[in-house]
Amino acid sequence: MAASTKHRIIVADDEHAITQGLSAILSDEGYDVSICADGQKALDELQSGDYGVVLADLMMPKVDGLSLLKALQDKGIPTECIIITGQATVDSAVQAMREGAYDYIEKPLNSEKLNRLKALIPKALEKYAIGQKNRELASRLETLTHYGELTGQSEEMRAVYQIIDAVAPSSASVLILGESGTGKELVARAVHSKSDRAKGPFFALNCAALPKDILENELFGHEKGAFTGSINEKPGAFEMADGGTIFLDEVAEMPTDIQVKLLRAIESRSVRRLGGKKEIAVDIRIVAATNMDLQKALEEGELREDLYYRLAVVELFLPALRERVSDIQLLANEFLLRFSRQNSKQLTGFDEDAWAWIHAYHWPGNVRELKNAVERAVIMARGTVVTAQDIMPRHLRLAAAAAAVAAAAPASDKAAPGKTAAGKTAAKPKSKTTRTGKR
Ligand SMILES: Nc1ncnc2c1ncn2[C@@H]1O[C@H](COP(=O)(O)OP(=O)(O)OP(=O)(O)O)[C@@H](O)[C@H]1O
Ligand SMILES: [Mg+2]
Known part of the structure; x- marks a missing residue:
């Protein structure tokens, strides 16, 4: 790797042995490593340079690891933070992860921990690179009204396009959050079609719609004779999505024991069919979605926290339609055109009352509800314009x-x-x- 393209990392710890040791090991891995003996020095250095990752000791003089993390966020410094912690302070490290640290690693840094660290750093750097690309794209996408199959010109939707653009080329997992009907599945498809996996399969699975046994079977497949009636072998979604993207819709509603298996599959990048003995390697990108209150799902244990961290390498929030007023008109006009054509009607637009109602209504079913309402209105309309009566739900x-x-x-x-x-x-x-x- 040429010196100029080396990824830059800071090791911040007051223990000389640790900074020296990590510096030697990470330089050996090809990184450009800087050492700081306290949190304040690390913060000064991070403000002046372009660093992808900082390894920060939780307990260090002047500015401790948690405060350093907070300072980075307050100052908008995008460097990813990996916390180094002693056993006594693991709880604080978990707290740091909740507050945005990339991950943590526990002392003593024996060879197993060092191997984990070596595996973590490229992933953290990938997340950092996605963020960088995201910021670069911000200006380029400023005037967009459409993105793939998505329609929307609001600031909120343009921010969504930016994130998709930045994240698509990587293989990072994406968790899409948003109310029902906000377009989560369309976004998942966009992530796939903008990625270099676009030619590979896109496999969608609704985790809430299937009973536990069937869901497990759909995900991991089974061998011949795995259970009564399984006369043939069947590959699961993981195998079928190999080389492409798997979309796990309503993921928070997946039974927790399947969540454990899913986590194992993600971490080992392999699956074992039901009744099977061999691990089958798979190369897939996972995009998941939920319309549940995530905080609540985590607190109540419906979504395992460890799985959440693996799924939400990038989190993408889709705002409700009522929060992006400038998209309502664009979408309504577009649906009107589409459904007029489909139904061979000559509708030219909406009358004033219809617009007033469309803008005043809170659209709890979001884009799906608007789409259905316009389709119905087009069918019901007797004149050349859609009236409030035509578009209102019954x-x-x-x-x-x-x-x-x-x-x-x-x-x-x-x-x-x-x-x-x-x-x-x-x-x-x-x-x-x-x-x-x-x-
Ligand atoms: N921005 C958009 N532009 C055009 N069509 C959209 C947009 N957002 C959603 N839609 C349309 O609205 C409908 C619902 O979208 P989608 O299924 O992606 O929502 P969802 O968030 O997955 O909903 P749910 O949580 O109920 O599964 C689809 O018909 C989709 O084509
Ligand atoms: Mg959906």
Whole structure:
């Protein structure tokens, strides 16, 4: 490796023996290593240079490992941090991981630990490189309205495109978070199609839809005779996605014992079929998604923390549609065109009331709901433009009609005083409908 392309690493520790030892070993691995005897020196050095990784002792003078990590984040320094910790402070190291450290390694640094460190550093550098590329692309993608199959021009969606662009070429795992209907599967496909695995398979599996045994079978496959009725062998998703991408949808709903197997497969890059003896090597990129509250899923143990760290090398959050107002109009117009064409209709747009309603509605089902609403509106529309009545979901349309009747009732009461009693009885059930409709 030429000196100029060497990855730069800082080793920050007050123990001379450790800095010297690590420096020698890591220089041998081809890295450009700088040594700092305390956290403050490391921070000064990190501010002045382009370092991919800092190995930071948890307990060191002036600025300790945790404070160094926090200072990096506060100052927007993207260097990945690997914490070195003594056995007594492992809890703090785990805490550091929660706060954004890449990983931690426990002293004493025997040969097993050093091997782990040697394996960790390239991965941390890869994550750093993805971040760098991400920042470089930020300006280039500023004017985009579309990206692959995704439509969206909001700042939030452009940030999503940047992350996909940066992460796609690597084989880093991506965890996509977002409410239902925000486009997680489209993003997963984009990650695949922008990667150099694009010619390989894309294999999607919904982990919430399948009973445990079937899910396990789908993931890992089975050998002939593995269980009653298994007359043929069957390769699992891992084998079938070899050379490509596997998309694990609703991953937080995967039973925990399968999560353990999944973790093992990811770490060993190999799978063993049910009833099988041999490990089958696989080369796959994992993209996972969940619409669950991740914090809650982790706290309640539904998603194993160790698996989470492996899946979320890059985390990608898809904002709800109501939070990106500038995309609503773009998407609505695009769906209108598409469904008009599909249904041989000559619709030219939405009327003012329809737009007012579209913008006021909170779209709990996100893009999926908007897409379905526009498709329905196109089919229902009688004129050349879509009206509010055409696009509103049925329950809201009924509620609006009821509210209109209720609002009109006192006026007609005045005009025809004899009908007061009937008007009141008519208004009551309608207002009930309004409440039911909002649920
Ligand atoms: N940005 C977008 N541009 C165009 N179409 C989109 C976009 N986002 C979502 N869609 C469409 O909305 C529908 C839902 O998208 P998708 O299945 O990817 O959502 P999801 O987040 O995976 O939802 P769920 O959590 O319910 O599985 C699909 O028909 C998809 O084509
Ligand atoms: Mg989905």
